[in-house]
Amino acid sequence: MPRELVSSEHIFKGAIFTVERDRLREENGFEIVREIVRHTGGAGCLPLFADGRIALVKQYRHPARCELLEIPAGKIELGESPMECAAREVEQEIGFRAGRVELLADFYSTPGFCEERLYVYLATDLTPAEQNLDHDEFVEIVYLSLTDALAMVERNEIEDSKTIIALLLAQRRMCQS
Numbered sequence: 001m002p003r004e005l006v007s008s009e010h011i012f013k014g015a016i017f018t019v020e021r022d023r024l025r026e027e028n029g030f031e032i033v034r035e036i037v038r039h040t041g042g043a044g045c046l047p048l049f050a051d052g053r054i055a056l057v058k059q060y061r062h063p064a065r066c067e068l069l070e071i072p073a074g075k076i077e078l079g080e081s082p083m084e085c086a087a088r089e090v091e092q093e094i095g096f097r098a099g100r101v102e103l104l105a106d107f108y109s110t111p112g113f114c115e116e117r118l119y120v121y122l123a124t125d126l127t128p129a130e131q132n133l134d135h136d137e138f139v140e141i142v143y144l145s146l147t148d149a150l151a152m153v154e155r156n157e158i159e160d161s162k163t164i165i166a167l168l169l170a171q172r173r174m175c176q177s
Contacts, residue, residue, distance in 0.1 A: 005022060020035070045089060046123065054145070072093035
């Protein structure tokens with residue numbers, strides 16, 4: 001249901017996101033307050049090699065306080081499409097250029113408080129390129145079969161939502177082929 005925006009207050013501006021506090025008026029006249037994380041969105045890509053292996057990256061994620069296995073992914077830069085971001089991240093993080101990139105899904109990461117939209121792709125026709133990590137990126141590339149990765153999801157060893165979504169949809173796409 002549409003709500004009337006009464007006011008919006010800028011609370012915080014960081015390197016990755018900003019936070020605003022909005023006051024909304026419901027149809028019944030009551031006012032509510034919502035804090036919103038503003039984020040440009042992110043994109044990631046599941047690299048699928050011709051031999052059936054995939055590549056994930058293991059990296060420390062401070063909010064989770066642990067290393068997570070994830071698809072190569074990153075923040076969409078100004079003027080960049082989600083597909084360009086996803087392809088860039090594959091090349092930067094694992095050192096392969098994708099000849100083909102196809103959308104698997106796009107979705108809100110946590111719509112209860114954040115406007116971030118994530119895009120996940122499948123990358124194929126991979127050719128070696130130069131890995132070019134950002135100065136603050138430290139990743140380990142992990143190669144495994146899609147079957148093994150899906151078993152890790154079932155054992156709760158892969159906990160990143162965008163990666164789980166990419167793996168499940170890639171499996172579905174491969175079963176349809």
